[in-house]
Amino acid sequence: MNQVRIDLYSDTSTRPTPGMRKAMAEAEVGNEQAKEDPTTNRLIERVADLLGKEDAVFLPSGSMCNAIAYRVHCQQGDEVICDKTAHVIHYEVGGPAALSGVMIRPMDGVNGIFTAAQAEAAVRPVNSNHHPRTRLISIEQTSMGGGGTIWPQETIRALGQVAKKHKLAYHMDGARLMNAAIGSGVKAKDIAAPVDSTWLDLTKGLGCPVGAVLAGSKDFIAQAWRWKHQFGGAMRQSGIIAAAGIYALDHNIERLAEDHANAKHLATLLADIPGIKVDPKAIQTNIVFYDVSGTGVPAPELHKALMAQGIRIGGARDAAIMRSLTHLDVSKKQIEEAVQALAQAVKDARPKAKAS
Ligand SMILES: Cc1ncc(COP(=O)(O)O)c(C=O)c1O
Known part of the structure; x- marks a missing residue:
């Protein structure tokens, strides 16, 4: 195969820059599993603050962020409302089914964006002996399958009201959340305010070699830690890669x-x-x-x-x-x-x- 000189395949095709590599080489490290890695601790504080959430946890990938969020929010047999183009449906190897035992209720959105009315109509009757229990609304900011579309704030908020009314959890796949923030001019924490959980992928657009950060309430993150261990995502001297994340937050967002x-x-x-x-x-x-x-x-x-x-x-x-x-x-x-x-x-x- 020819050496690829120009790579428009994915925004994950980036290589760490010399500045990022220097930050990685100089990172202070400790045992992440024991929450003793100072650089990882700084990264998760920064991301929790950026996304306006109480706490956060460092994970190897965005797929693991989705998998853990679904696992925390749902029980086996529950149903998740998301768009028909969602990454969780098409590109996570059936993770929602395999790891959380959930059903997916795909919405017929436009460019990856569905409406609160569509979600409301999809919520199952409660106390039914026949239907799955609707448990989670899950959106993707930006919508990859929709062509990088930014979810309008009114729609994010309206879906939050549907979630609240029906006592559903609300998750945002934030693989490209910072693209949405820069593209819309809305602060990341305002975009994420209505959702219970969200995450940032450090490897998409932000230029890092590994890593994603999942954020939510203190209670949500405490539960996420259990699944992080079970899914094999607890790390050791992760400061080496967390340093790349901090560097990306400082240099690669604007x-x-x-x-x-x-x-x-x-x-x-x-x-x-x-x-x-x-x-x-x-x-x-x-x-x-x-x-x-x-x-x-x-x-x-x-x-x-x-x-x-x-x-x-x-x-x-x-x-x-x-x-x-x-x-x-x-x-x-x-x-x-x-x-x-x-x-x-x-x-x-x-x-x-x-x-x-
Ligand atoms: C919208 C979306 N969600 C989740 C993921 C999964 O992220 P990762 O590749 O870090 O597991 C991707 C990756 O392409 C994505 O585009």
């Missing part, structure tokens, strides 16, 4: 605006390629989905042609839809090079596509 501007630029350039369908005005953060079916060339073929040049333009979800993400390790100039290469690949492949 700059997400640059990724968002680059994503809009990418979409604008893509829209000029004949046969590619994308609306640059719809891009809210760092994710761009685009339909290549009008080019007559299947997405996996375009993907392969660019990979041969060391350019990974993203994932091909199917024959029509491609996905590209902007991040810290990809510049505006590289995006322009990638789009040029894509336009050329479409041209080169067209005669073949027509002939077949």
Whole structure:
């Protein structure tokens, strides 16, 4: 395989910068399981404060944050309301079913966003001997499957009212919560105020090699610690990686605006390629989905042609839809090079596509 020079596959494709590596090398460390790692303790305090929650816990991944939150909030047989595009449904290997024994009630949202009325209509009757117990509303900020859409504050609050009315727990997958904060201008703690639990992924956009931080009430985090141990997520000298997280909070949040501007630029350039369908005005953060079916060339073929040049333009979800993400390790100039290469690949492949 060619060395990938330009990687738009994911905002996890970043490498720690020299500054981040220096912070990691110099981190003070201790035993995280005993809550004695000073750097991890500083990181969780910072994230709890950023998200306006009482407490937080450091975990190896975002998937583990979702898994533990579901485990704390739900019992076997409970039902979780979330959008049909949710990461927990499609990309966590059935984790909600396997680890928490829950059912998922997928909502038919628009670009990953469903309404309070949809959630309200999905809540099951209580005290029924037939239905699962509705227990949790779970949203994803931003919505990855929706194309990086930011949940409007009114909708987040309205869903909070539904949760309160029906005594449901309320969780926010915050893989790209800081993208939402920067993209909307709403403070992270205000975004997270209505939910019981949320988290930040340090490896998406923020440029860290490992880690995510789950936040909630003191009681929620005390329970989360039990599952962290059971799921194998309790660590030792985790200060080495927590230091990267602190560095990211100090250096890599405000700059997400640059990724968002680059994503809009990418979409604008893509829209000029004949046969590619994308609306640059719809891009809210760092994710761009685009339909290549009008080019007559299947997405996996375009993907392969660019990979041969060391350019990974993203994932091909199917024959029509491609996905590209902007991040810290990809510049505006590289995006322009990638789009040029894509336009050329479409041209080169067209005669073949027509002939077949
Ligand atoms: C919306 C969303 N939630 C959860 C995750 C899982 O995070 P991790 O890869 O850190 O386990 C991802 C990762 O891509 C994601 O995009």
